[in-house]
Structure formats: structure tokens, C-alpha cells
Amino acid sequence: MSGEHTRPRLAAAEDPIWPLWRALPEPWRGPVIGEGIENWLAISENNERRLNLVGLPEVIAAEIAWMAHWQAVDGTRSSILAFNQLANILRRAIAQGHPFPGSIRQMDWTVAEALQGWFYATRWKRLPPSGARARLRVVFRFARLALLAACHDGAWWELDDWHPRCDPRIPLSAREPLANHGCSLSTITRLWLRAAAKWYLGTMLASGTLRWTTVSQERLKCLRRFDVWLDTLGDPLLVLGDPAAAAGQAAAFARWTADGRNRRLREEDDRHLGKPVHQRLINDDLRAVAELLAFIADNPAEARTVLGHSPWQHVTQAHAASWFRQVKRIPHGRDINDEHYVDDSALAQITAALPLIGTDREQQIPVRRGDGQQVSAAGLGDPQVQRMILLQILTGRRASEIRTCDFDCLASVPDRLVDAAEGEQLARFRYAQSKIDVAPDTILVGTDVTQVIAEQQDWIRQHFPGRTPRFLFQQRTGNRSGDKPYPSGTYTWILREFSNIVQIIDSQGRPVRLSHTHRFRHTRLTRLAELGLPIHVLQRYAGHATPTMSMHYIAHRQEHAEQAFLATVKIKADGTQVRFSRDDHDSLHLLDRADRFLPHGWCLLPPLQTCDKGNACLTCSMFVTDATHQSTLQRQLADTEQLIARSTAAFQQRHGRPMPDDNVWLVQRRAEQAALTRLLATLGDPQCGAVQGAGCGTAPTGPVPVSLDTRRRGQP
Structure with a gap:
């Protein structure tokens, strides 16, 4: 690819990158990209610099051009500086005969990082700085995942890395939050287990039996723990062998996963060490394995076609039944418990310190901690989080229902309700009901909620001018189209930092961590129940399908009893x-x-x-x-x-x-x-x-x- 970019010749077995390359707008095909592209400064980084693909292999040049265009369409800035650095590395490797893969699809981050290290060592006689590594790492995240998905002509679940943002083929339910997170099946180390897990989870998603959130954040972790437990066996394939031994194996796995030290899948899980593991979590692990075994046993012909000759051909319903029998029943009765209830003392501390979240990071404001000590703290600079947590407190909605609600989420109410409100600014709030398809997704709210929403709408119009926002709370960066909601990870991180500063404690001296925002749902529903709200009205307000679930949220407070x-x-x-x-x-x-x-x-x-x-x-x-x-x-x-x-x-x-x-x-x-x-x-x-x-x-x-x-x- 030097000089004029020539159109590749068609072949019987054409590389899948070429149909994608031909579908690009003409200015994006190279070999130098940037000239003639509208709003180049807005959609790319590194000012006016162009993307130079001259001298690169044709396939790699086409892949880089497609990834740069995908980033622009996705709403993030095209990583021109990182792509140019990668191009320079490859051109030097070609000149010096250093080997490298023939396409970006074959070049994962480990290979790219090694190439970057070689480039800096041979040219600059030093290691690459951390900023250069981070810049190049961006290319091998979403853009490369999108390239892999676009070039893949098989079932979407055959890929090792799943991300709905990068692969629109992944099915999401209509009422599920926009998935801004992915999962990697490559974390399951055994190939026979990974292949079965991909087929099973993909089928459950496509049929609607499971949702993306459940698969990516729960079931995959359960199967990963099962994969780690297999290391404790002399022969891991024994779990698919004699059905008579399945009961003992399931019991052994239950004992193993009941130990908090064995549940650690990442460094963040260290905070759970030393804490007792709830029986519900143990049941989830057992049930995930049992359902996988049952799925394979129920579909033997399809299993032979999809998985080929594999150890799964020996699995029977007896295996699944033995694992299911290890799932223990959890009594429905509850003792008097208010651990999820936020009392008036803690709530007063939270609301008094909330301005700290919206204050600029350069500004210091006084804050009174839960122990009564007055401290000066720098603001966290995120007024969106301040309004989100306030709406959770006022409405009792889930964090995802507030974080991903529509921008135009308020609707008028009938005149009879306005007259009955006696001057209250009444409105119908449509939240992002994400959990129960048959449950309602609207509640009546008063002046306090409508004012918070109106303030957030004005803030969005001011900070995102000229856009048609989809969500009420927006992602601050990489969201040029205004179609990405506020990230859940950032929301949790801000609240965790806020809790560390304010150190909120309730009237009994117990710490209250705001990173667990579901406690405000328990608190709101408990207060409504204590006011004497009928159970069917409480169920409607909570958005539950059954009154039993609503009663689960009511804190049994000794004081109220x-x-x-x-x-x-x-x-x-x-x-x-x-x-x-x-x-x-x-x-x-x-x-x-x-x-x-x-x-x-x-x-x-x-x-x-x-x-x-x-x-x-x-x-x-x-x-x-x-x-x-x-x-x-x-x-x-x-x-x-x-x-x-x-x-x-x-x-x-x-x-x-x-x-x-x-x-x-x-x-x-x-x-x-x-x-x-x-x-x-x-x-x-x-x-x-x-x-x-x-x-x-x-x-x-x-x-x-x-x-x-x-x-x-x-x-x-």
C-alpha cells in the first residue's frame, strides 16, 4: 500500500476485511486518512494530524482504517496518535525483518506490547513510557473487538470475547439497560468447558431464558469458579464420568465454594475474604453447573454437532440431577433485621454532605463526618452523581433504573390528580425498569423529584449543546453522539470515594457505605409500609410482579414493632x-x-x-x-x-x-x-x-x- 490505494482483487475465498473496507466512505480508505473528512478535529485526537497507512501490508492497513472509522461512529475519538505509532512500529519491523502477525485480528495486546517494547529498545534504547503503552492499549480494546466481531461469519457466541457495544448481534432485551460492559470466555482455561459454556450461554441469551446482565456478571463467574475447582481434582474429566460419583463431586464443590478464599477471581474480591458466604451464592454456583450439565444432556445430537467428539458425550441427566440435589433450600422466614435500612441519623449525614460530590475538584469545602469531626475536603466534581443518588433516595428506584432512564422521563398527569395534589407539582416519572418485563415502569412523583430532574436536564443541555441526548445521565467522555448512559463503574467509584471522606455512621454506630445504593430502595419501601400503605399499592410503587418480593424489602425494625x-x-x-x-x-x-x-x-x-x-x-x-x-x-x-x-x-x-x-x-x-x-x-x-x-x-x-x-x- 504505497502511493494510490489500489482496490484489492476479488477472490473465491476473500478475506472478510475487504467487504468492510469497501463499505467505508471514500475518504476513510486511505492510504492517508483525514483530508476531506467533515469535523475531523472533533472526531479525532492529536489535532490536525492525519493517519498515515503508507507502507503497511494491505490487510493491516484496511483493518486500521476500519477501526479508526468505527471509533468515530461509536462516538469516541479516533485514536490517530496510537494508530500512527502502531504503523511506525510495523514499518520498522518490515524494514528490519522483525516478525509480526499478518493481521490485527491475529495480534492481541500481548503481541502488540512486545512489538512496542522492541521498537523503543531498538530505536530509542529505552523502555516505552507508561503513557505510550496506555495509548496503544486503547486500540486493542473496543476497536479490535469490534473488528473481530465484524469479520466473524459464524455464530456470535463462538467468539471468546463478548461485548454488545462491539457486536450488535448479541441479543439484549428491550427493557435491559444499555450494556456498557463485556465479558471474556477466555478466562475459562479448559477448552472443552469453554466451548460448552459458550454454546450454553449463547443459546440461553438468544432464547431469552437469561439476560445479558445475568450471563456476563453472574453465570460466567460461577462457571469460572467451577473451572478453578477442577484444578483440585487429579483428573478434571472425572466430573463427566461415572454418574454415581456426581453427588460426591457436587458436595465437594459446594464445600470448596463456601470458603471465601476460593471465590477470589480478581483483586477486588479480597474485600470479601473472612466473611461468611451466603447459602444463596453457593446455590448459584451449584445451579450454574447443574443447568449446564442438564443442557448438554437434553441436547445430545446438537452437542455432537457443535462440540464434536468431546468428553461431554458421556453426560446424562443423572449428572445434572445429582448436582441439583446439592442446592439447599433457604428458609423464607426472616428474623427482625434492619441491616439494609438507612435510619434518619445516617440519612441526615448523607444529604448534608451531598454538595461535596457536585463541587469542583479544585475547590475545598467543609464537611462534617459521621463521628462529628469537621474536615475540609476537595470536591469530587460530578454533579450528575449527586442528582442520581438523590433520586434513588427520593424514589427508591434501582441504580440502573435511574442511571439509564430516558432524557424525557416526565409526563403530565390527569387533571383530577393535579386537583387532588393541592398545588404539588405532580408528574409521572418513567424509569428504566430493567428487571421484570411484566412490572410497571412509572410512578407518581412530587415537586422534589421533578425539580431534580429539571435541573439535570438543564445541565445536559448546557454541557452537551447541539445533541439529542437519549439518557438523562450521560457519559462525560467518548460520547459524542449522546447515546451512552453514565457508566455504572464510575458511579460506584464516586460514591465509594464520598463514603471514605464523609464516613457516615447510623444511630447504632454502624458504617453506611453508599456504594451499596440498593439499601435506599429498602429504606424507601420500608418507610412507605410503615405509613400504612396497602400491600398492592406498595407492590405497584416498587415495580414488583408479586407482593412477596415487595415484603422482602421491608425492614423488620425492632423500634417500629x-x-x-x-x-x-x-x-x-x-x-x-x-x-x-x-x-x-x-x-x-x-x-x-x-x-x-x-x-x-x-x-x-x-x-x-x-x-x-x-x-x-x-x-x-x-x-x-x-x-x-x-x-x-x-x-x-x-x-x-x-x-x-x-x-x-x-x-x-x-x-x-x-x-x-x-x-x-x-x-x-x-x-x-x-x-x-x-x-x-x-x-x-x-x-x-x-x-x-x-x-x-x-x-x-x-x-x-x-x-x-x-x-x-x-x-x-
Whole structure:
């Protein structure tokens, strides 16, 4: 390829790069690219420099021209400086007879890095700087993956590297977030396992049984752990051998994957070391292997065609059944648990420090940490993250549903709803429902949410002028077309940095990490449930297909359990109301005190105080009861009346005169009779669920005075 770029001759077995090269616009075919291309400065890096392909082999020159054009169409800048450096390396290799592959498709990053090292050593007598390595590395990421996919004429899943951005043949569901991440099947080292995994996962994706997110972020990791576990066997092919041994092998794999040290697939996984592995994660690993075995056993003829003569031909349904039987059932019942709930104390710290995320990196602002210490910190310079986390807090949506929602995500509501809102700026928010096809994807939102969205829309129009954005939150770089959402990895990284600076802790002293944003979904749904929202309304708001899943998100808070219990104990026998504050509820610890359960009600006396009333509960202000004890109270009233009748008759017979009304015994019994009468009358009211004692003012000794000392809260 020197001088004029000649059109290659057609051949019976034409290299697949040539149809792609012929489809390029004329200015992109070379041998010098740049002249006559509109907006060259905007779509390329390195200012006005041209891409020089003179002197390169025809196939490599065509490949580089296609990759440079693909980058421009993808919305990133064409890596002109990196391509020119690669061209210089290859021209020097040709001149000095240094060997190199015949195409970019055969040249992976390891080979290219070695060529670059040779080039710098022979020409500059030094190692290549890190910047030069990073610049050339970009070429062998997305652009080369796109080239491999475009030149591949077989099934897409036959490739070792999958990335929907580079290969549009990979099926994505209509409601799945735009996949900005790929996966590499080459991480499975055994070729027989890799071939079966590619066929199985590709078929599941094409049929819609599995989604891209599940395949790339879950199933592949499970099969990689299975691949690593095979190293512990003397002969890895034993897992496909005798079906009678499959049960023992599955049990051994379950024990192995239950050890957190064995689950490490990358350096970031070190943070999980020492933590117990949940049974659900162990089940996922077992289920992934079992389903692969079942898929091969169900399709023996296709397996012979796709996989050829391989160890998989011995797999039967007995293998899969043995692995499935090792999947243990996880009880559905939950203990009282609020580990995913963000309480008011932590939420106040988060919202107060949120401006740090949107502040410029060159600016320092004061921040109060969770321990109360005032520090000065540099801003994180990303107002998009500030608004995304705020929308998650306000709406309880998943991170992907906010991060990938449409730019025009607000719609008007009917006039009847506007009138009912009484001045509230009501709108219908359409989020990017990404998980459940049959679930709704809209919720009603108020002024706080609409203002945040409007502010983000103005920010996008200001920073991305002249574009028609697809998403409300945009990728800042490499997104000239405005069709890429904010990257999930960057979002998590910013929130992790924010957590490290602010060091948020909740009211119980536990750290709250914002990198786990799903906790805000738990918090929002818990708050709505505690407000008394009907379950079908809560399910609709959460976007769940079943109410069971919605209830899974509700935090079982001890504090709310006590409040809900005491909320039923609020009516005295004389009809007046008694209220309990949150501190009172915390001080009582009623649900933990078995000695406060009475035959006909409960005693609200604080644990640190003792009772001197004996059995005179009906005239004590600490006595409470409800309708569940109505039969006991009726029987007690009848017994009291019979006791009064017998005792007054015996007094009349013995003393020849009636028992006086101020008799100390009679006064107490009359007080209990009156209290029982009032209690039962109040419980007979259909609107009353519970009552409190001390409703008789005739007792010679009044209610026991009690002062709830909230300062003792939390003390033993």
C-alpha cells in the first residue's frame, strides 16, 4: 500500500476485511486518512494530524482504517496518535525483518506490547513510557473487538470475547439497560468447558431464558469458579464420568465454594475474604453447573454437532440431577433485621454532605463526618452523581433504573390528580425498569423529584449543546453522539470515594457505605409500609410482579414493632387518649420482658421499677389491655360481682347492718368493678382496639406515679 490505494482483487475465498473496507466512505480508505473528512478535529485526537497507512501490508492497513472509522461512529475519538505509532512500529519491523502477525485480528495486546517494547529498545534504547503503552492499549480494546466481531461469519457466541457495544448481534432485551460492559470466555482455561459454556450461554441469551446482565456478571463467574475447582481434582474429566460419583463431586464443590478464599477471581474480591458466604451464592454456583450439565444432556445430537467428539458425550441427566440435589433450600422466614435500612441519623449525614460530590475538584469545602469531626475536603466534581443518588433516595428506584432512564422521563398527569395534589407539582416519572418485563415502569412523583430532574436536564443541555441526548445521565467522555448512559463503574467509584471522606455512621454506630445504593430502595419501601400503605399499592410503587418480593424489602425494625404494638394501647377506660413517644417506647422494651405479660393484659411499668400494687392492676395506670382479653375481663367482672354480693351478705348477717360504702375492702372491689365495666364498655366500641387501666377515680389510693427516664435508653 504505497502511493494510490489500489482496490484489492476479488477472490473465491476473500478475506472478510475487504467487504468492510469497501463499505467505508471514500475518504476513510486511505492510504492517508483525514483530508476531506467533515469535523475531523472533533472526531479525532492529536489535532490536525492525519493517519498515515503508507507502507503497511494491505490487510493491516484496511483493518486500521476500519477501526479508526468505527471509533468515530461509536462516538469516541479516533485514536490517530496510537494508530500512527502502531504503523511506525510495523514499518520498522518490515524494514528490519522483525516478525509480526499478518493481521490485527491475529495480534492481541500481548503481541502488540512486545512489538512496542522492541521498537523503543531498538530505536530509542529505552523502555516505552507508561503513557505510550496506555495509548496503544486503547486500540486493542473496543476497536479490535469490534473488528473481530465484524469479520466473524459464524455464530456470535463462538467468539471468546463478548461485548454488545462491539457486536450488535448479541441479543439484549428491550427493557435491559444499555450494556456498557463485556465479558471474556477466555478466562475459562479448559477448552472443552469453554466451548460448552459458550454454546450454553449463547443459546440461553438468544432464547431469552437469561439476560445479558445475568450471563456476563453472574453465570460466567460461577462457571469460572467451577473451572478453578477442577484444578483440585487429579483428573478434571472425572466430573463427566461415572454418574454415581456426581453427588460426591457436587458436595465437594459446594464445600470448596463456601470458603471465601476460593471465590477470589480478581483483586477486588479480597474485600470479601473472612466473611461468611451466603447459602444463596453457593446455590448459584451449584445451579450454574447443574443447568449446564442438564443442557448438554437434553441436547445430545446438537452437542455432537457443535462440540464434536468431546468428553461431554458421556453426560446424562443423572449428572445434572445429582448436582441439583446439592442446592439447599433457604428458609423464607426472616428474623427482625434492619441491616439494609438507612435510619434518619445516617440519612441526615448523607444529604448534608451531598454538595461535596457536585463541587469542583479544585475547590475545598467543609464537611462534617459521621463521628462529628469537621474536615475540609476537595470536591469530587460530578454533579450528575449527586442528582442520581438523590433520586434513588427520593424514589427508591434501582441504580440502573435511574442511571439509564430516558432524557424525557416526565409526563403530565390527569387533571383530577393535579386537583387532588393541592398545588404539588405532580408528574409521572418513567424509569428504566430493567428487571421484570411484566412490572410497571412509572410512578407518581412530587415537586422534589421533578425539580431534580429539571435541573439535570438543564445541565445536559448546557454541557452537551447541539445533541439529542437519549439518557438523562450521560457519559462525560467518548460520547459524542449522546447515546451512552453514565457508566455504572464510575458511579460506584464516586460514591465509594464520598463514603471514605464523609464516613457516615447510623444511630447504632454502624458504617453506611453508599456504594451499596440498593439499601435506599429498602429504606424507601420500608418507610412507605410503615405509613400504612396497602400491600398492592406498595407492590405497584416498587415495580414488583408479586407482593412477596415487595415484603422482602421491608425492614423488620425492632423500634417500629414496638411502636406498632403500643399504637393499639392508646385508649383509657374513661375514653381519654394516652400517647407514647419514641423514647418511651425504647425505654419500655416491652416485647423483651416476659414478666410484663399479664393474664388479662400487659404491664407498662419500666423494667427498672418494681410494682407495689400487688394484684390491683385494674386501678393502675401502667395496666393496658385489648380486645383479645375481653373474655377474661368478662369472667373477672362476673367473679368480682359475685364476690361483692357474697361478702356484703355475710357482713349483713354477721353485724346486722349493711357494709358501709367507705369500707376499705368494698371501696377497692367497687373500684375494680367500675374499672372492668368501663374497660368492657370501651372494648365494645368497634373503633377501639385497646384500652388502658386506671379509669376509676374513686379509689382511695390513686395511680402509681411513674416517670419514664429516657436517659437510661440503651443502658443495661
